[in-house]
Amino acid sequence: MSRITPSGKEVLAELGLDLASVKSVKPKWRCCQYLAIINWLTKYEPNSDASNVEKVQGLLEAFFHLCEIEDWENAWKIICVSLNTPTNEELDEQLITWGYYHYPIEISGKILGKLSTEVDSNCFNTLGVAYEFLGEYDTSLKFYRQRLLLARETNCINGELKALSGIGSVYYKIGEYQSALSFFQNAFIIAKEIDNISDMGMVLTNLGCVYTALGEYQKAIGYYKQRLTLARKTDDRVGEGIALGGIASIHCDLREYSKAIYYSKKQLKIGQQVNNISSQASALGTLGIAYRELKEYALAIDSIHTRIEIAKEIGNRKGEAKGFGHLGNIYNQLGDYQESISCYKQELMIAQNIGLKFEQGQALGNLGVLFTEIEQYSEALEFLEYGLNIFREIEHHRSESIILYNLSKLYYFIHNRKLATKNINKAIAIAQKLKIISLVNTFKN
Numbered sequence: 444m445s446r447i448t449p450s451g452k453e454v455l456a457e458l459g460l461d462l463a464s465v466k467s468v469k470p471k472w473r474c475c476q477y478l479a480i481i482n483w484l485t486k487y488e489p490n491s492d493a494s495n496v497e498k499v500q501g502l503l504e505a506f507f508h509l510c511e512i513e514d515w516e517n518a519w520k521i522i523c524v525s526l527n528t529p530t531n532e533e534l535d536e537q538l539i540t541w542g543y544y545h546y547p548i549e550i551s552g553k554i555l556g557k558l559s560t561e562v563d564s565n566c567f568n569t570l571g572v573a574y575e576f577l578g579e580y581d582t583s584l585k586f587y588r589q590r591l592l593l594a595r596e597t598n599c600i601n602g603e604l605k606a607l608s609g610i611g612s613v614y615y616k617i618g619e620y621q622s623a624l625s626f627f628q629n630a631f632i633i634a635k636e637i638d639n640i641s642d643m644g645m646v647l648t649n650l651g652c653v654y655t656a657l658g659e660y661q662k663a664i665g666y667y668k669q670r671l672t673l674a675r676k677t678d679d680r681v682g683e684g685i686a687l688g689g690i691a692s693i694h695c696d697l698r699e700y701s702k703a704i705y706y707s708k709k710q711l712k713i714g715q716q717v718n719n720i721s722s723q724a725s726a727l728g729t730l731g732i733a734y735r736e737l738k739e740y741a742l743a744i745d746s747i748h749t750r751i752e753i754a755k756e757i758g759n760r761k762g763e764a765k766g767f768g769h770l771g772n773i774y775n776q777l778g779d780y781q782e783s784i785s786c787y788k789q790e791l792m793i794a795q796n797i798g799l800k801f802e803q804g805q806a807l808g809n810l811g812v813l814f815t816e817i818e819q820y821s822e823a824l825e826f827l828e829y830g831l832n833i834f835r836e837i838e839h840h841r842s843e844s845i846i847l848y849n850l851s852k853l854y855y856f857i858h859n860r861k862l863a864t865k866n867i868n869k870a871i872a873i874a875q876k877l878k879i880i881s882l883v884n885t886f887k888n
Contacts, residue, residue: 447498447527451485454502454524458517476512480505495541495758499526502534506550515557522550529720529757535569542760542797544573564590564602571609576761578800578837580613587613604633604642608649615653616801618841618877623653644670644682651689656841658881660693667693684713684722691729700733707733724753724762728769735773743773764793764802771809780817787813801842804833808846815853823853841882844873848886 448454455461458480465477487501496503502521509518522535530540538546551566551573567590574583587609594602611626627649634642647670654663667689674682691706707729714722727750734743747769754762771786787809794802807830814823827850834843847870854863867886874882 445527448502449524449527451481451501454484454505454521455481457520457524460517473512476508480508483508496538496543496546499534499537503546507553510553513557515554519554519558519562522554529718539569539573539576541758542576542799544577544798547573560593560597560599564593564599567593568605568609571613575609575613575616577798578839580617580837583613584610600633600637601639601642604630604637604639607633608642608646611649615649615656617838618656618879620653620657620877620879624650627653640673640677640679641682644673644679644685647673648685648689655689655693655696657879658696660697663693664690680713680717681719681722684710684717684719684726687713688722688725688729691726695729695732695736698736700737703729703733720753720757721762724750724759727753728765731769731773735776740773740777744770747773760793760797761799761802764790764799764806767793768802768805768809771813775809775813775816780813783813784810800833800837801839804830804837804839804842804846806830807833808842808849811846811853812849815849815856818856820853820857824850827853840873840877841879844870844877844879844882844886847873 460477460481462478462481465474465481468474468477483501483504487504489497489500502524506518506521509515509521522533524534525531526534526537528537530537532540535547535550538544538550547569551569555563555566555570567586571583571586571590574580574586587606591603591606591610593599594606607626607630611623611630614620614623614626627646631643631646631650633639634646647666651663651666651670654660654666667686670689671683671686673679674686687706687710691703691710694700694703694706707726711723711726711730713719714726727746731743731746731750734740734746747766751763751766751770754760754766767786767790771783771790774780774783774786777783787806791803791806791810793799794806807826811823811825811827811830814820814826827846831843831846831850834840834846847866851863851866851870854860854866871883871886874886
């Protein structure tokens with residue numbers, strides 16, 4: 444098993460610690476803490492079958508011991524240790540990629556308010572991101588807004604830009620698309636003013652995502668093409684791949700599957716060339732959907748299996764869950780309902796294990812639709828109502844409207860016209876409030 448953390452000696456050198464100097468530390472309890480830190484960094488070896496979090500346990504234990512003795516500067520250095528993983532992220536970011544969201548929350552909570560405003564800004568961002576992944580959107584917004592307030596108080600333009608983007612991301616996740624547009628547009632203005640090319644590209648992608656969700660595909664393609672032009676102008680290969688992936692997803696939504704495959708293959712090739720794992724996974728997901736719709740099921744299954752393997756390789760449990768959801772859709776379309784149910788339940792289990800509420804709701808919705816199709820209506824009703832409760836809890840109104848639409852279909856099949864009408868009317872009202880014309884049209888047909 445290859446080591447993903449720097450050697451203990453390297454970390455200790457960065458911390459300015461060595462055994463000789465530590466032994467002279469007073470009082471004794473403080474000395475004992477430093478000795479524990481040295482032991483964790485130099486003597487801890489994970490087992491060959493260790494989980495991802497066990498592979499970095501030495502760093503985590505060192506961090507918590509440093510907090511005990513209030514050595515905040517060195518504790519922060521531990522958080523910033525870069526790991527030898529496919530994504531080459533720092534410790535707190537890597538824990539989020541792996542799906543261990545509660546560790547970054549605990550880590551940032553301990554360091555918050557102990558060092559500089561710059562460190563506090565980073566902590567607010569980490570907390571916002573972690574809670575966003577967990578589907579705890581109100582809490583996520585709270586921390587992004589604290590980062591925004593701090594950035595404005597300290598005249599940190601880049602921090603303000605990042606905070607606006609974070610807030611926009613949460614509003615996008617909960618289907619509040621007009622609010623998301625407002626924050627992303629403000630972020631773009633700042634990025635352009637300070638000539639921050641990287642963030643300009645990121646915000647253009649975000650705007651493309653929102654307009655895609657709204658069904659305004661020409662506007663979405665316009666933003667993705669702006670990102671593509673910007674990326675090629677600055678030789679940003681990762682950004683180029685992201686832009687191509689956005690264009691591919693739009694063509695998939697428009698049922699232009701050959702075009703979707705064309706752009707996804709270009710994205711995949713770039714992702715492989717620059718070793719961008721997330722871009723490869725995104726391309727494979729779109730390819731899986733396009734091949735499924737073209738009834739090229741073997742290619743669809745192969746694409747999604749590869750996506751799942753990539754997610755497992757980097758320990759991205761969320762990506763793995765999404766992969767099983769895609770796989771369940773393929774087997775559903777093939778009429779292999781047992782295999783489809785198995786995939787959806789694996790998606791649900793992973794989402795429950797790491798606390799992903801949105802993905803839980805999505806898996807439950809998928810199961811509800813499938814059980815409706817096979818006329819097991821009581822099970823279908825249970826799954827759909829459970830999913831509806833989750834989406835209402837996290838205030839994801841777009842998904843709430845889709846569940847209500849599927850409930851209306853179920854009630855129609857069991858000849859309960861009153862409840863069918865009630866649910867479809869609720870679904871239409873939500874879609875109209877969100878200004879998602881494509882959903883409104885679907886629900887009315």
